[in-house]
Amino acid sequence: MLPTIxxxxxxxTLLLAGATTVSVMMGVAGIILLAYWSGMPAPLKAMAIxxxxxxxxxxxxxxxxxxxxxxxxxxxxxxxxxDSLTGLYNQNTFWDLLQYETQRSQxxxxxxxxLLIDVDNFKMINDKFGHEVGxxxxxxxxxxxxxxxxxxxxxxxxxxxxxxxxxxxxDEEQAYVVANRLMDGxxxxxxxxxxxxxxxxxxxxxxAVFPNHAKDAQDLFLLADSMLEQAKxxxxxxxxxxxxxxxxxxxxxMGDTHLMILDAxxxxxxxxxxxxxxxxxxxxxxxxxxxxxxxIVIGDRVVPAADFIEAAENMGAIGKIDYxxxxxxxIIVKEQKFTGTLFLNLSPKAMVINDFMPTIRALxxxxxxxxxxxxxxxxxxxxxxxxxxxxxxxxxxxxxxxxFAIDDFGAGYSSFQYLKTFPIDYLKVDGEFIRSxxxxxxxxxxxxxxxxxxxxxxxxxxxxEYVESKAxxxxxxxxxIHYAQGYYIQRPSPHLA
Numbered sequence: 001m002l003p004t005i006x007x008x009x010x011x012x013t014l015l016l017a018g019a020t021t022v023s024v025m026m027g028v029a030g031i032i033l034l035a036y037w038s039g040m041p042a043p044l045k046a047m048a049i050x051x052x053x054x055x056x057x058x059x060x061x062x063x064x065x066x067x068x069x070x071x072x073x074x075x076x077x078x079x080x081x082x083d084s085l086t087g088l089y090n091q092n093t094f095w096d097l098l099q100y101e102t103q104r105s106q107x108x109x110x111x112x113x114x115l116l117i118d119v120d121n122f123k124m125i126n127d128k129f130g131h132e133v134g135x136x137x138x139x140x141x142x143x144x145x146x147x148x149x150x151x152x153x154x155x156x157x158x159x160x161x162x163x164x165x166x167x168x169x170x171d172e173e174q175a176y177v178v179a180n181r182l183m184d185g186x187x188x189x190x191x192x193x194x195x196x197x198x199x200x201x202x203x204x205x206x207x208a209v210f211p212n213h214a215k216d217a218q219d220l221f222l223l224a225d226s227m228l229e230q231a232k233x234x235x236x237x238x239x240x241x242x243x244x245x246x247x248x249x250x251x252x253x254m255g256d257t258h259l260m261i262l263d264a265x266x267x268x269x270x271x272x273x274x275x276x277x278x279x280x281x282x283x284x285x286x287x288x289x290x291x292x293x294x295x296i297v298i299g300d301r302v303v304p305a306a307d308f309i310e311a312a313e314n315m316g317a318i319g320k321i322d323y324x325x326x327x328x329x330x331i332i333v334k335e336q337k338f339t340g341t342l343f344l345n346l347s348p349k350a351m352v353i354n355d356f357m358p359t360i361r362a363l364x365x366x367x368x369x370x371x372x373x374x375x376x377x378x379x380x381x382x383x384x385x386x387x388x389x390x391x392x393x394x395x396x397x398x399x400x401x402x403x404f405a406i407d408d409f410g411a412g413y414s415s416f417q418y419l420k421t422f423p424i425d426y427l428k429v430d431g432e433f434i435r436s437x438x439x440x441x442x443x444x445x446x447x448x449x450x451x452x453x454x455x456x457x458x459x460x461x462x463x464x465e466y467v468e469s470k471a472x473x474x475x476x477x478x479x480x481i482h483y484a485q486g487y488y489i490q491r492p493s494p495h496l497a
Contacts, residue, residue: 086142113175431466
């Protein structure tokens, strides 16, 4: 464990060196300053000040005073290093210990493992039983975690329902034994409420091993977090280890982007924010719809989705990003009293996560948003392993009133297959066709006109993307497209209108 820099002990050392001298030289004011310098939490500062200020300092009293200070020093250390609910180490201490274990592992040349643990459906426990029961569950789980890890292992509560465990001198095989013991323990355990109700849940665990998978503490955490997201994306109640080769290298190579995403999701230092780009009716030039675009804002820098979406999908974080994006968009919709339509490019990889859509439905209820006011965009690049499952999701959501658009229509071979498979309301014509529209004889204009004519016949509305000039807007209108979107109309903005 890391040596603690405990300033209360410094006060004790001064007293041992000569308590009477200290009291004479410093007086009450000096003692008060020492108490504040010690870093004690406020309630303990007050008690320490009272004891120090009122206690005489003859040699006979020094031992009693030191013992009193020692008790408060231990309490102060607990306040600083422990999570108040579970008694486990807190997030700050976890990072200190992880850094220390990394350095010690390098010096002594042994492996150690990191487990990142997430309660799979903790939000549902809070929503169904209330936060008091949620807290009881977390305390109960923390005791189970303590019993599952080995002697000398270091469990911690990272934040909310996220826990960690540092396993010194531990390779992949040993880490799996610990992780599996924890999962089995929870599967066979339930929290019994006073009325006899049984509360039972599962967990997902991401594992990474140092130095096999990372060169420092930050990279190790990054990889374990990515494994955790993969475990959840795979259906939860899973343990996920890094595989050899490309996956690990990809995460290392994209480390800065992954860290940016983790910061945005966890630390609130960066923010995932919605930007809105208007979609204009070509005939009457009215604005009744906006596309919601994902941005990460870091200080004065606005990072577009193209710079991080692929990384977010690879690390399994896309569901969390989509959830935060929708919630923030709904807050703005309510603040600005917008009553039109929102378009959102929602990842199919997020939609097929078990609890993602129930959580999104809850957002619609909480913010009183009509499902008919949301259009989910599907792109050809958004492939999923089980296309049948995704098709079932889309039809279910369509029955609930949500609407759908095919984005980048015409860009690939599957566009018409998507049009046949999914219940589509809008076609967003690929921007490359729109940008390249020239005179009356241009191939691109003929293609766009054909798409518009087909859409009219099957009663689907069309939207032209990348409309960047008045000339292009005129061509779009001439081709029979219903709506237009692009920089000529308005650049994306954090505000509606």
